[in-house]
Amino acid sequence: xxMSSTLPSTEISTKRHGKAHVLLGMLWRDKxxxxxxxxxxxxxxxxLFGPMLLSEAAVSQNLRARNLAPFTLDRGWLFLLGADALxxxxxxxxxxxxxxxxxIAAGAVVCSSMMGALLGLIAGYASERVxxxxxxxxxxxxxxxxxxxxxxxxxxxxxxxxxxxxxxxxTRIPVxxxxxxxxxxxxxxxxxxxxxxxMGASSLRIVxxxxxxxxxxxxxxxxxxxxxxxxxxxxxxxxxxIGIQPPxxxxxxxxxxxxxxxxxxxxxxxxxxxxxxxxxxSLNLLSNWMRVALDPAQRWRLEIGGRKNG
Amino acid sequence: MAExxxxxxxxxxxxxxxxxxxxxxxxxxWHLDRGETLAILGESGSxxxxxxxxxxxxxxxxxxxxxxxxxxxxxxxxxxxxDDERRAINGxxxxxxxxxxxxxxxxxxxxxxxxxxxxxxHGIAPDAARARALDLLKRVGIPxxxxxxxxxxxxxxxxxxxxxxxxxALALKPDIVIADEPTTALxxxxxxxxxxxxxxxxxxxxxxxxxxxxxxxxxxxxxxRVVVMNAxxxxxxxxxxxxxxxxxxxxxxxxxxxxPGRGEMHEPNATGEPLLKVENLCKSYGSFKVLKGVSxxxxxxxxxxxxGESGSxxxxxxxxxxxxDEADSGHxxxxxxxxxxxxxxxxxxxxxxxxxVFQDPTQSLNPRMTVYQLISEAWVIHPEILPKPQxxxxxxxxxxxxxxxxxxxxxxxxxxxxxxxxxIAIARALALRPELIVCDEAVSALDVSxxxxxxxxxxxxxxxxxxxxxxxxHDLPVVRDFADHVxxxxxxxxxxxxxxxxxxENPQRDYTRRLLDAGLDPDxxxxxxxxxxxxxxxxxxx
Numbered sequence: 100x101x102m103s104s105t106l107p108s109t110e111i112s113t114k115r116h117g118k119a120h121v122l123l124g125m126l127w128r129d130k131x132x133x134x135x136x137x138x139x140x141x142x143x144x145x146x147l148f149g150p151m152l153l154s155e156a157a158v159s160q161n162l163r164a165r166n167l168a169p170f171t172l173d174r175g176w177l178f179l180l181g182a183d184a185l186x187x188x189x190x191x192x193x194x195x196x197x198x199x200x201x202x203i204a205a206g207a208v209v210c211s212s213m214m215g216a217l218l219g220l221i222a223g224y225a226s227e228r229v230x231x232x233x234x235x236x237x238x239x240x241x242x243x244x245x246x247x248x249x250x251x252x253x254x255x256x257x258x259x260x261x262x263x264x265x266x267x268x269x270t271r272i273p274v275x276x277x278x279x280x281x282x283x284x285x286x287x288x289x290x291x292x293x294x295x296x297x298m299g300a301s302s303l304r305i306v307x308x309x310x311x312x313x314x315x316x317x318x319x320x321x322x323x324x325x326x327x328x329x330x331x332x333x334x335x336x337x338x339x340x341i342g343i344q345p346p347x348x349x350x351x352x353x354x355x356x357x358x359x360x361x362x363x364x365x366x367x368x369x370x371x372x373x374x375x376x377x378x379x380x381s382l383n384l385l386s387n388w389m390r391v392a393l394d395p396a397q398r399w400r401l402e403i404g405g406r407k408n409g
Numbered sequence: 410m411a412e413x414x415x416x417x418x419x420x421x422x423x424x425x426x427x428x429x430x431x432x433x434x435x436x437x438x439w440h441l442d443r444g445e446t447l448a449i450l451g452e453s454g455s456x457x458x459x460x461x462x463x464x465x466x467x468x469x470x471x472x473x474x475x476x477x478x479x480x481x482x483x484x485x486x487x488x489x490x491x492d493d494e495r496r497a498i499n500g501x502x503x504x505x506x507x508x509x510x511x512x513x514x515x516x517x518x519x520x521x522x523x524x525x526x527x528x529x530x531h532g533i534a535p536d537a538a539r540a541r542a543l544d545l546l547k548r549v550g551i552p553x554x555x556x557x558x559x560x561x562x563x564x565x566x567x568x569x570x571x572x573x574x575x576x577x578a579l580a581l582k583p584d585i586v587i588a589d590e591p592t593t594a595l596x597x598x599x600x601x602x603x604x605x606x607x608x609x610x611x612x613x614x615x616x617x618x619x620x621x622x623x624x625x626x627x628x629x630x631x632x633x634r635v636v637v638m639n640a641x642x643x644x645x646x647x648x649x650x651x652x653x654x655x656x657x658x659x660x661x662x663x664x665x666x667x668x669p670g671r672g673e674m675h676e677p678n679a680t681g682e683p684l685l686k687v688e689n690l691c692k693s694y695g696s697f698k699v700l701k702g703v704s705x706x707x708x709x710x711x712x713x714x715x716x717g718e719s720g721s722x723x724x725x726x727x728x729x730x731x732x733x734d735e736a737d738s739g740h741x742x743x744x745x746x747x748x749x750x751x752x753x754x755x756x757x758x759x760x761x762x763x764x765x766v767f768q769d770p771t772q773s774l775n776p777r778m779t780v781y782q783l784i785s786e787a788w789v790i791h792p793e794i795l796p797k798p799q800x801x802x803x804x805x806x807x808x809x810x811x812x813x814x815x816x817x818x819x820x821x822x823x824x825x826x827x828x829x830x831x832x833i834a835i836a837r838a839l840a841l842r843p844e845l846i847v848c849d850e851a852v853s854a855l856d857v858s859x860x861x862x863x864x865x866x867x868x869x870x871x872x873x874x875x876x877x878x879x880x881x882x883h884d885l886p887v888v889r890d891f892a893d894h895v896x897x898x899x900x901x902x903x904x905x906x907x908x909x910x911x912x913x914e915n916p917q918r919d920y921t922r923r924l925l926d927a928g929l930d931p932d933x934x935x936x937x938x939x940x941x942x943x944x945x946x947x948x949x950x951x
Contacts, residue, residue, distance in 0.1 A: 290772035294834075297731055298841065299760030300790050308786075312777050395821035396776055 125392050125401040132388030135381035142378055146201045149194035153177075157195040158346050161186035166364040181366040183357070189370050192348055196371070200349040201378075203263055204329045210268035212322045215275025216314065220306050222276065223283025234280070237273040245270035246335070253341040263342060267329050274325065275318060282314045316390045323386040327379035350374050412484070413440035414617045415464070415503075415585055420478030422459050422468065433459045434641045436477070441585065446611060446618040448632035448649070450625070452664075452856035453827070456641040457621050461587045463488070465505055466495050482585075501531050504578035508590040510570035514562040520573050521546075521558025527580045545576040549606060567719070568599035572606065579610065586611075587619045592627060596718035596883060598927040604630050623856060625668050626929025629653065629936040637661050649933040667861040668931040669886045674909045677711055677893035682744070684709040684845060684877050685730075690739035692722075692729055699725045701901040702739070705894075709844065712871065712878040714888035714909075716924070717898035723881045726898075727847045730879070731765055732756060761791055764838035768850035770830035774822040780808070780833055781818040787840035794841065807836040811866060828859030835866065839874075847879045852887060864891050885928050889913055897921045 126133050156177055162185070164174060169181035169189075177188035222233040240248075249266045256262045286292065287310060295305050334351020336342030343349050350371040357367030391397045417440070422433045434456040441447045451457035462468045464480050464487060480487040482503070487495060507513045515523060521542055528538035546554035549572040551565075562570060571591060578586050588607065592600040608631050611618050620632060628635050628649050635652050637645040637660070644658040656662045683706040692700040699722045707713050715723045729736040732748070740747050748759055767773035774783055784804045788795045795803055805815035811832040822830055831851065838846050848867070852860045868891055870876055882888050888895060888909070895912040897904045897920065905918045916922045930936045 290767045290769060291775040293733055294765070294767060294773045294837070295775075295786070296733060297760065297763075297765045298787055298790055298837075299757045300786070304790065309775055394777070395779075396823040 122392070125398070126388065128401050129388045129391075131384045135384035135388075138377060138381045139385065142197055142201065142374075142381075145194045145197040147198070150198050153191040153194050156188055156191040157348070158187065164188075166360065166367070168364075169366045169370075180370045181364075183353075183367050184360060184364075189353075189366065192353060193350065193371055193374055196348040196350050196353060197374075199260065199343060199347060200330060200333075200351065200375075203260060203267070203333050203343075203349065204326050206260075206264035207267035207271065207329045207333075208322050208325050210264060211271035211325070212275045212318055214268065215272045216279050216311075216318055218272070219276045219279025220283055220311065220314075223280040224287060224302065224306050224310070230280070233276070237276050240269065241273045245332070246339075249336055250339065250341060253336070258336075258341050258344060260343070263333060263336065266336075267332055270332075271325060271329065274321060278317060278321060279314055282317060283310055286310050286313050316393065319386045319389060323379065323382035326382050327375060330375050330378075413481070414443045414445075414483075415619075416440040416481040417460055417464070418479050418481065420460055420463060420480065421476045422456075422463060423474055423476055425472045425474065432641050433473075434638075437638075437641075437643050439636050439643065439646070441617045441619055443584070443617055444611070444615045446608075446620060446631050446633045448620045448622055448628045448635045449638060450622060450628050450635055450664075451638035452623055452858065454640075455638045457623075457638045458589055459641075461505070461589060461619065461621055464503065465499055465587065466492070497531075500527065500583075501581045502583050503585045503587065504581065504583040506571070506574050506578050506586060506588040506591045508593050510567070510574045510594075511562060513574065514570060516562055519559050519561055520565070521560075524573070524577050524580055527577055531581055533581075541580065542576075545579060546573075548610070549573070549576045549579075550602075551576075566599075567595055568603060571595060571599075571603050575603075575606065575610070579614070582614065583616060585617045585619060587621070589621045590623070591620070593622075593624070597885075597929075598718065598923060600627075601630075601927040601929070604929075607631065624929065625653070625665065625857070625931035626936065629931055629933040630929050630940065637664070653931065653933055664858060665931065667858040669857075669861065669864070669884075669890060674889065674913065675712075675891075675893045676910070677708070677908055681708070683707060683742075684744065686740075686742040687730070688740040688742070690726065690729060690741065691737045692725055692734065693737055699901050700729065700736070703898070703901075703903050705896055705903070705906060707845070707877055707879065707894075710871065710875040710877050711893045712880055712891060714880045714882060714892035714895045715898060716882055716885055716888060716895060718883060718924075720900070721898040722901040723898050724849055727765065727849050727879065727881055731763060731847060761794070761841045762844045763847065764841055764843040764845070765847045765849065766831070766834050766838050766851040769854050770827060770834045771822070773834055774830060774837075776822055779819050779821055780804075783822070783833065784808075784818075784837050784840050787837060791841060803840075804836075807839055810839070810870075811836045812862070826859075828855050828863060831855060831859075831863055832866065835863075835870075839870070843876065845877045845879065847881070849881045850883065851880070853882065853884070860887070867891065885913075885924055897924065 126136060161182070164178065164182040164186035166184060167174065167178055167182035167186065169179065171178060171181075177191050180189040180193070182188055183192065218233050218237075222230040248270060252266050253262060292305055292309055295309055300308075330351050333342055333349060334355045337349065337352040338355045343352055345352070353371035354368045354375070357364070357369075357371070360367045388401075391400055418438055419436050420438075421435050424431045424433055437460060439447065439449075439460075449457045449460070459468070463475060468475070475488060479489070482498065487498070514520065518526075524542040524545065525535070525538045528541060529535065533541070542558065543554050546557055551557045551569060551572055562573070565573065591607070592603050595603060604627065607618065610616075620627065622628060632649050635647065635649050636643055637652065637658070639660045645652055645656065645661045652661060653665060656665055685707040687706070688704050689702045690700050690704070691698070691702055703722075703726060705713060715726060717723045725734065728734040730741055730748070736749055739749065741749050743759060743763075748756070751759060778786070781801070781804050784807060785800045788800060801818075804818055808815050808817055813829060813832055813836070817825075822833065825833065852863050855863060864887070867878065871878060880888060880892055892909050894906065895909055896906040897912065897918070899920050905912065905916065905921045912921060913925070916925060926939065930939060
């Protein structure tokens with residue numbers, strides 16, 4: 100009988116080790132994802148401890164160091180990346196700005212994706228009437244210019260970090276909502292959902308145990324792309340004067356402030372811009388890795404290591 | 410040695426995958442002559458399609474690699490040609506027909522345009538191409554060819570689409586037509602028509618037909634010679650008659666003995682309180698009536714087979730009984746209680762007693778759950794059945810019961826073959842200790858030998874556990890060995906209902922007889938005898 104020979108010999112021996120150990124092993128095998136993780140850990144560390152250590156340096160002005168070019172070491176390592184229009188060291192400012200930037204971006208992305216996913220699950224699985232109400236609400240948000248919404252809300256409320264997160268989250272909800280709903284509509288027709296229904300599974304169980312895990316990879320991918328969008332949206336709010344207010348600082352704000360010096364002091368906008376790009380890129384690589392690592396049918400690609408197929 | 414139309418010599422193809430190198434075919438040799446039908450018979454994974462893919466240049470390289478061999482067509486080695494030279498041959502001199510016509514016809518163009526397009530690519534003037542397309546549609550039996558030219562693929566039925574594919578393949582008067590499982594997706598009566606059409610066309614044009622199939626019946630029906638493949642190697646070659654009546658290789662013997670429809674027929678004798686009594690069940694989608702008043706009764710421990718072609722409403726019947734779709738009217742009494750009107754709470758308890766096994770186990774098992782999670786989910790939902798500490802031993806017991814190993818519990822569905830997945834689905838259904846299992850085409854997607862095993866498994870479960878079955882199938886021979894009663898359905902109505910013996914030996918209705926006749930017998934002699942009256946009838950009409 101050729102039955103057993105058709106089983107691919109994917110090793111199950113990895114079960115013996117702890118879960119964390121297995122995950123780390125799979126991370127190490129995808130070098131891109133590994134270095135992306137290292138960078139993100141670094142960024143988070145900056146966000147946690149940066150303001151504590153460098154907030155003094157980040158705001159101390161030094162007009163003799165105006166627009167100081169990068170890679171000059173005679174003023175100390177803080178000026179490695181140069182200085183801005185008021186002579187403040189860019190490296191220190193980037194490290195300090197990490198906190199606000201990541202807090203706003205992560206806050207907005209997490210809030211909007213959770214709300215969007217939840218509403219999307221309801222819209223996709225509930226009755227048509229509920230679904231219609233939710234979808235029309237999403238249409239309203241989408242058709243309303245997001246910047247205008249932000250201006251109105253932040254004009255009425257104080258432009259604090261919390262409020263900015265809320266405004267940005269609301270404007271991004273429809274993206275997740277529509278994606279989730281579309282996927283749910285497809286997945287709920289699949290046979291394994293029907294099989295669960297025949298078994299007597301409740302709607303909650305079907306939605307959270309069977310449908311949500313299939314939607315999550317897509318949502319994570321969108322969320323990482325959205326991360327960059329939110330960072331830039333936040334900077335345009337700052338540009339309008341209703342976002343984060345100086346002396347508080349974010350990467351987006353730094354890019355906006357450096358824009359006018361682009362011709363003679365490119366580094367003012369370049370370094371914070373690079374920080375944004377690297378963060379987004381890292382998140383993207385990591386989400387790519389996660390998509391594979393979380394899918395049992397794809398996981399072998401990371402478990403065997405070395406050669407990639409296709 | 411005479412020149413063959415197409416000859417494959419020592420062909421070896423391997424695929425480099427993460428799990429290592431897979432030898433898809435190893436040193437295979439076969440040839441095809443003009444006016445001949447050669448069938449390549451094999452189960453999934455036997456490599457039967459690989460040589461055809463090599464001929465049509467359809468193997469993706471990498472991961473595929475042709476390690477040795479040559480394909481000689483018209484004196485030249487196809488494998489040594491440039492891509493341009495091969496394009497000139499593909500489609501023009503060697504054409505191909507696929508299993509699923511819908512996915513190979515472009516949905517946004519009219520079929521007329523698509524057939525003409527094939528000819529224009531190879532340099533035929535638009536007017537001539539149009540005239541030929543019309544001729545072809547007429548020839549393959551599409552009604553109203555003028556109008557049909559302007560229709561889109563979705564406006565045709567499955568059988569008509571396959572006819573369109575055949576017309577497209579014949580457009581350039583090829584020397585060879587390769588048909589890869591051309592009738593697998595079709596109903597039995599339609600399959601018989603399409604095979605007859607292929608046979609006629611071949612006689613008219615004298616082309617060489619290469620038929621790739623898993624079905625002994627198809628081979629018996631139209632093949633002149635057959636090549637039996639297993640695990641990438643040719644195990645036997647010969648005429649269908651030789652191979653069927655005098656198989657030399659053990660694999661061929663196994664394959665032939667697995668063909669359904671030869672065992673003892675059941676004689677149902679149960680009486681008393683019926684387990685399920687369905688009365689006048691109706692269901693419509695919009696104005697289209699899918700079920701027009703279906704009634705039957707089922708005794709505990711008995712098997713009711715529901716047989717019908719696609720669109721006959723048999724799956725809708727199953728879905729309505731399991732309350733996946735709500736029926737419009739009618740009653741279904743489960744031990745005297747009407748289950749169609751049960752409130753949610755009672756329905757939840759009923760779910761324990763009625764389970765379903767779906768057609769495609771790849772789809773019906775959540776790909777992100779392990780086998781253990783899949784089976785134990787039943788007890789998460791119905792915690793009263795089994796306390797948690799006993800879950801693992803019970804899962805292992807169930808896996809053993811369906812012929813798998815307890816060690817498989819931690820694997821994911823994609824690590825199993827189709828037949829094994831269906832066993833998992835059966836184990837999951839058994840986890841609830843049901844009294845009735847509804848099998849919706851549960852074995853249709855499986856290879857013949859696997860099919861036989863799964864049916865044997867179901868039969869064993871019925872004997873040991875006394876489970877009743879509603880067994881939905883489109884194929885009559887499959888239900889012959891397994892069912893107690895058979896209900897034949899057509900267009901939402903029950904055409905005929907009776908015990909297996911009544912239906913198979915003494916069918917009362919024309920439709921039942923037609924279904925029985927259209928089925929292909931794996932024995933070439935029986936099939937030839939069956940074909941004779943049909944061919945004669947065709948001649949008289951023509």
